Every structure is written in structure tokens, then in C-alpha cells.
Amino acid sequence: MYELIVHDDAADDLARILEHDPPAGVLLIALLEQLECDQDLLDRLTQNGFGGRPAHPQPRTAKFNVRTWGQAQIHNMNMWRLRGFDDECSDYRCIYAFQPLIDTYVILGIGRKADTATKIEEFDYELDSDLSLRIQAAYRQLMEE
Template structure:
């Protein structure tokens, strides 16, 4: 059985979405709860490119896709991203840490992804120097060190 923990940073992210747009925030909150309650979905969170794409889901019942956060993985952090196909959630990325020896997922962030190719978009862009990436990396390191 997998354990799904919502880190305080991710909770703050969700609360921020709720404060900005209550309806949108509740959609995000429900998505997190669905993941938390679904062992099969959790099993998919660390499968390389599981789910295909919104136009061509693999399997056809897939509602999200997953993949490693490559730059973070290259920096020795076991971080994975999830993207929902639902139009209401499509702009958000869920970033998970995975601790395989404990079968534990920790949701570290629920953030809006920047538009591809838009120069001055402050939203999350996966670059490790981005402030949100630095926050996630810091939280991950505290988890690894057992300091959270």
C-alpha cells in the first residue's frame, strides 16, 4: 500500500488557489483527494510517461500523465510531475517526491506552469533556478534529511 502525504507547501499552494478563485481551488483540492484515495493512481505516479496525452490517452481511460522531472532527477532528487487532462486542471502541475523504500509519495507543490515560449511568465517552468523549483528542492532535501 502506498502512503500519500500532502506537504505543508502543497497545502499552502492549494489554499492560495482557493483564495484567488474558490471554484478553481476546490477543483484542485478534489483532484488531490482523488489521488490520495486511489492506490492504482498512486501506482502510476512514478511510471515514465504514463497516460499519453490529452488527445491520445494511454490507456484510453487515463485522466493524467506522469513523468520524471528530468532536471531534478539529474540533480539526484526523486521528483515526478503529474499533469491532468481535465481542462480545469490542465495548467497545473503536481510535483511529487517518491520514497520507494517506504512506498511513500509526498505532494510538494501544486503550481501553475508557465506558457511555453512566453518570455516574462513568472509561473513554474521546471528550471532548477526558478524560485518555485528552489522551494521544492529545499523541501525535498529536508524530507531526505528527516527534518520536516
């Protein structure tokens, strides 16, 4: 059975999102709670391209999409990103690692897609941004445990 864990850093990100963008925070929490309870959805978290696009979900019932974090994968970090389709949270990206030996997904950080100025850390997929560096540090620590 798969397991979903929210890292302390990601929990802090959620708290900031709830403070500055409550509708998005509530929907992100609901999405993560739905994932925790659904083995089929958890299995989708390592299917690159699952979910399609918000305007054309694949399958039709998809509420999110999944992509590899290409830059991290190039550097041998098994990290992915999740994007919810609800309008209020579609600007946010949940970055997570998958630990295949123990079938565990760990949400390492949540940031707003970099293109708007907010009080929430932005995620731009580059490895040298502040949020990316923090996520990479959490990933390395996770892999050492």
C-alpha cells in the same frame, strides 16, 4: 501499501489556487483525494509517460499524466510531476517526491505552468526559479528526516 502526503507548502499552494482560481483548485483537490484512495493510481505515479496526452489518454480512462522532472532527476532528486487533464486544472503541475523505502509520495508544491502571468507561482522546470528552489528545499528536508 502506498501513501500520499501533501506537504504544508503544497497545501499553501492549493489555498492560493483556491483563492485565485477556484475551479482549478477544486479539481486539483479532487484529483489528489482520488489518488489517496486508489492504490492502482498511486502506483502509476512512478510510471514515466503514464496517461498519455489529454487529447489521447493512455489508457482511455486516464485523468492525468506523469513525467519525471528531468532536471531534478539529473541532480539525483527523485521528483516527478503530475498534470490533470481537466481543462480547468491542466495548466497546473503538482510536483512530488517518491520515497521508495516507505512507498510514500509527497506532493511538495503546485504551480501553474510558466507561460501566463498569474498570482500563482509559476513552475518552469528550471532548477533556479523561486518555486523550484522552494520545492528543492522541501525535498532535501524530507530526505533528511
